[in-house]
Every structure is written in structure tokens, then in C-alpha cells.
Amino acid sequence: MKKAIIIGATSGIGRGLAQLLVDNNYKVGLTGRRTELLNELKNENPDSFFINSFDVTDTKTAREKLEELTTELGGLDLLIISSGTGDLNDDLDFEIEKRTINTNVLGFTCVADWVFNYFEKQKFGHLVAISSVGGLRGSRQAPSYSATKAYQINYLEGLRQKATNLKYPIFVTDVRPGFVATAMAKSKLLFWVATVDNATRQIFEAINKKKKVVYVTKRWAFVAFILKRIPRQIYDRL
Numbered sequence: 001m002k003k004a005i006i007i008g009a010t011s012g013i014g015r016g017l018a019q020l021l022v023d024n025n026y027k028v029g030l031t032g033r034r035t036e037l038l039n040e041l042k043n044e045n046p047d048s049f050f051i052n053s054f055d056v057t058d059t060k061t062a063r064e065k066l067e068e069l070t071t072e073l074g075g076l077d078l079l080i081i082s083s084g085t086g087d088l089n090d091d092l093d094f095e096i097e098k099r100t101i102n103t104n105v106l107g108f109t110c111v112a113d114w115v116f117n118y119f120e121k122q123k124f125g126h127l128v129a130i131s132s133v134g135g136l137r138g139s140r141q142a143p144s145y146s147a148t149k150a151y152q153i154n155y156l157e158g159l160r161q162k163a164t165n166l167k168y169p170i171f172v173t174d175v176r177p178g179f180v181a182t183a184m185a186k187s188k189l190l191f192w193v194a195t196v197d198n199a200t201r202q203i204f205e206a207i208n209k210k211k212k213v214v215y216v217t218k219r220w221a222f223v224a225f226i227l228k229r230i231p232r233q234i235y236d237r238l
Contacts, residue, residue: 003073005029005066007056007111008083010037013130013180016200017080022048024204029069032083056083056107063114070118078207079115081108081129086145097144104148109155116159119170128173128207129156133220135176136227137235160212171210175203178220 008014010032021028029050030038038051050072054065070076085103089096119125135149156174163170179193194217206214215221
């Protein structure tokens with residue numbers, strides 16, 4: 001039986017992936033800040049779910065809790081970083097920007113570094129992280145969200161390069177969703193909104209195929225293609 005940990009399993013994509021992994025014969029460690037929601041999931045399948053509550057922005061505690069959870073699972077094959085935050089911030093409220101950076105950069109990096117080092121020591125493993133199509137260009141409505149997702153995209157590419165040079169079967173998958181029907185979907189211009197079920201099915205398929213980069217849903221690859229090619233003079237006016 002394979003062992004997985006999901007960072008940010010209390011709602012949305014993380015919760016959906018937790019249920020899907022258990023249905024496919026995984027033992028799953030669940031993390032998040034809201035202990036009561038983790039307990040709800042644990043009660044659904046007490047033999048397959050293992051919980052440990054912590055906030056990824058508390059980096060010292062996060063590393064300790066990941067060690068504890070991995071020991072409880074009896075090893076680790078797969079880690080999914082699904083925790084993240086972001087808000088529309090037209091007024092550039094610094095507290096919103098700071099919260100986004102602390103979660104999407106500091107917390108993300110802490111977990112990614114910990115698990116990559118773990119996989120390097122055991123010489124195999126699979127890191128999956130939920131970044132965003134929003135990381136491909138800047139955003140006047142949510143500057144820190146787009147910037148932190150760009151950081152994640154580039155950091156994951158760096159880890160994938162490290163894994164290739166190590167020549168171990170360590171895989172790094174960058175999942176770039178468009179709009180998914182979760183609390184994170186806050187844009188005023190929502191279109192092509194995927195259900196959580198549809199998004200998690202496509203992510204699980206990408207995990208099984210050891211994909212390097214995947215857009216969710218797949219049609220967002222077309223949006224990404226266009227976004228990356230809009231001239232700066234035009235994009236600045238959007």
C-alpha cells in the first residue's frame with residue numbers, strides 16, 4: 001500500500017484528492033490548520049486517514065509534524081502541496097500580501113525542501129504541487145498571488161532539474177489549475193470553472209502518469225498558450 005501526505009487537506013482540491021487516493025489503495029496523511037475538519041475526514045475512513053494539524057507558515061513546527069506523520073504512515077511515496085492562499089487586493093493592503101507570501105512562498109518552500117531531501121535520502125518519491133495558471137503573468141487585482149505562484153512554478157522547475165541530475169526516480173509535478181469551484185475562485189471574471197471532482201480526477205491521472213506540468217482542466221493549456229504570448233504593451237492595458 002502506497003503512502004501519501006496532503007498539505008492542505010481540509011477543503012477543496014486537497015480534500016477531494018484525499019478521498020480519491022484512499023479509494024485507490026493509499027494510506028493518506030492529512031494536514032491543515034482546521035483540526036475539526038481533519039477529524040471529519042478521519043472519521044470517514046479511520047483505517048486509511050492519519051491526521052496532524054499545523055500551519056505551514058510555522059516552518060519549524062511544520063518540519064517536525066511532517067516527520068511525525070511520515071513515521072506514523074510507515075514511509076512516504078507521494079506528497080501533495082495543496083495549501084495556498086490569495087485574495088483580490090486592488091488597494092494593496094500589505095497584510096493581505098504578507099499573508100499570501102508567508103503561505104505561498106515561505107510555507108511552500110519549507111515543505112518542498114523537506115520532502116525533496118527526504119526523497120533524495122530514500123532515492124525515490126513524487127512531489128506534486130498545486131500552482132496556478134495565474135502564475136504565468138502578473139495581476140493588477142492580486143499582485144502577490146500571481147507573483148507567489150510564479151515563484152512556485154520556477155521553484156518546482158528547479159527541483160525537477162535537481163531530480164534529473166540526481167538520476168533517481170524522483171518526480172516533480174506542477175499542477176496549474178484555472179478556475180475550480182472552491183473558495184479560492186475569487187476573480188470577477190470566472191469562466192471554464194471546473195468542479196472539484198473533475199479537477200481531482202485529472203490531477204490523479206497526471207500523478208499516475210508522472211507528468212511534469214499539467215493544466216487543469218486541460219482546456220486551460222490553451223489559455224496558458226495565449227497568455228504567455230500577449231505582447232507586454234497590450235497586457236499592461238488589461
